[in-house]
Amino acid sequence: MKAIEIRNKYLKFFENHGHKIIKSAPLIPENDPSVLFTTAGMQPLVPYLLGQKHPEGQRLTDYQKCVRTVDIDEVGDNRHLTYFEMLGNWSLGDYFKEESIQMSFDFLTKELGIPVEKLSVTCFKGDEDAPRDEITAECWKKAGIKEENIYYFGKEDNWWIAGEEGPCGTDTEMFYDTGKPKCSKNCNPSCNCGKYVEIWNNVFMEYFKGKDGKYTKLQQKNVDTGLGLERMAMLLQGKETPYETELFKPVMDKIEELQKVDDINSRRIVAEHLRSSMMIISDGGRPSNIDRGYILRRLIRRMIRHMNKLQIDLEQISTLIDLNVESLKEMYPELVNNKEQIKNVILEEKDKFVKTLEHGEKEFQKEMNKTRELNQNIINGKVVFKLYDTYGFPPEVTEELARENGFEIDKEEFKKLFKEHQEKSRLGSEQKFKGGLASTGEIETKYHTATHLLNAALKKVLGNHVHQRGSNITADRMRFDFSHDSKMTEEEKKQVEDLVNKYIEMAIPVEKLEMSKDEAIAMGAEAMFLDKYGERVTVYKIGDISLELCGGPHVENTKDIGKFKIKKEESSSSGVRRIKAVIE
DSSP states (O other): OOHHHHHHHHHHHHHHTTOEEOOOOOSSOSSOTTOSSOOSTTGGGHHHHTTOOOTTOSEEEEEEEEEOOTTGGGTTSSSOOSEEEEEEEEEESSOOHHHHHHHHHHIIIIISOOOGGGEEEEEEOOOSSSOOOHHHHHHHHHHTOOGGGEEEEOHHHHEEESSSSEEEEEEEEEEEEOOOOOSSTTOOTTOOSSSEEEEEEEEEEEEEEOTTSOEEEEEEEEEEEEEEHHHHHHHHTTOSSGGGSTTTHHHHHHHHHHOSSOOHHHHHHHHHHHHHHHHHHHTTOOOOSSHHHHHHHHHHHHHHHHHHHTTOOGGGHHHHHHHHHHHHTTTOTHHHHTHHHHHHHHHHHHHHHHHHHHHHHHHHHHHHHHHHHTTOOEEOHHHHHHHHHHHOOOHHHHHHHHHHTTOEEOHHHHHHHHHHHOTTOSGGGGGGGSOSOOOOOHHHHHHHHHHHHHHHHHHHHHOTTOOEEEEEEOSSOEEEEEEOSSOOOHHHHHHHHHHHHHHHHTTOBEEEEEEEHHHHHHHTOBOSSGGGSOSEEEEEEETTTEEEEOOOOOOSBGGGSOOEEEEEEEEEETTEEEEEEEEO
16 A cells, blocks of 8 residues: 555545544744754644644644654664654544544554554553553453553653653554564564564643642643554555655665665665655755754755765756656645755755865875774764864764774764854754653743744834744744845844834734634735645734734733843845844
8 A cells, every 4th residue: 555545544534533634734843942843743733732722623633744853873774764754633632542542443454454463552551650551451452452462561662741841641552563473472562673563652641740740630631643654654565664665666766776886775865865855945944054954954965975875976866856756746746846946955055065075085084094093993073073164074974984984983072072162053952853842831922922023023124025934932032034135234133123122012912813724814814834724723913013823822912021132143044044032
């Protein structure tokens, strides 16, 4: 069964069970400080999982485009992917364990035709915070899973919480038995031998963990599920890896045809990083030296280095992009519309990196020889930093080159030097990849509303070409990316800052309106990614100042925000500027 068929079956199944199909959010998230990319289907639904009413109701389903970069160095093996698609269904205070489990069982066995004997499930075994989840186990037995295929594990495996506090609860995971022999008599779904493959996870949010570490029951119980599409396609097609499915095979075959050196890991890296880069660029991402732009740059450059390892002419990148667009257009029609932009961005980055690679590899070879002469196998952190600072050579590439030649790098020394020299480093932002429910306390709520006022002020001072391109909010500051080609003058910054504070002082009520998307468009409401919204939308109106589609949360009146101050204005990427501001 092809991936597109699995996706369509999933959405149709849950639609038939009363769920509204909502659109995939873009890979570049709005107003979520926990991650640089959308990492899970639940991420765009954070406000609604915390109790805000969703305009489409209490039962939702979708497919969500996701990027996770914590395992980027593992891409090339038989299972890790940077970009993937997650299918999900949610209950926002509606059904709970029994109905969720029955629907999951019916979809797997009736819609996908998986034999029940191929399925095993896991449940929470209980501890001092919550009892053993016998209810979930009984629901599985009632659905049709045999008792010997039900396992109990602790918090590490069957408890979900984002961060240190917030909504949380037990989860139940579903596993597919590949038919491989057990690695031992104790082999079970927690084993990594490859016999059992996790295919779905249903989280039952019924607790709240406070700052004091104590758990209390939530008033609104939620269900949050996630099913990995690439993995399911692989299993249903009887393939060993996702790279053998139709999602990758056309490009993998072409790479093999073009290569002069045979290396399966490099072929996978090229295919995977190309697809990931294309999806990020299509959703508005651009290479840069900070945050998500740095990740995109890293993906493109790692792909190029492995094309060089395979001795593939880099001019073939256009061919591979065309092939990917053709093979993926049914699943992602946006790739067709954005093909030329994707090409331009990747080829421009390729041209920049070719010179960097040539100089950096020569310098690395010299330093490696010096290290070898000293009978050492650890490359000095100062060398790694010099390659980065002088030649623009990414530390990940240095580490990869070192590993390929039997060396290591002194990461700690490099990190120390890097942190001292450049606050905008990747190392300084790694924590953003942890994911999960973003904090939505009082100060973050103020910042959310302030972004609307800032957007309006920028339009007034700089012009109507200004549009939001992204934002990041923490309890300490806000960051706002917007379309504009030139550096703002000190006078422009002062005008914008004064205008935002004027709006705050005007004590304007913040109105929350619910309507159809067509009505919102007719009213002139602005949205960062209009296509991501369903037919029913939430619009926030701030007098005659601002009208935007948004998931919230927001203050009730602008006077509740406080004093707004711009701390910095800088370039984010080509044609995009960034403002960092605080509320005092």
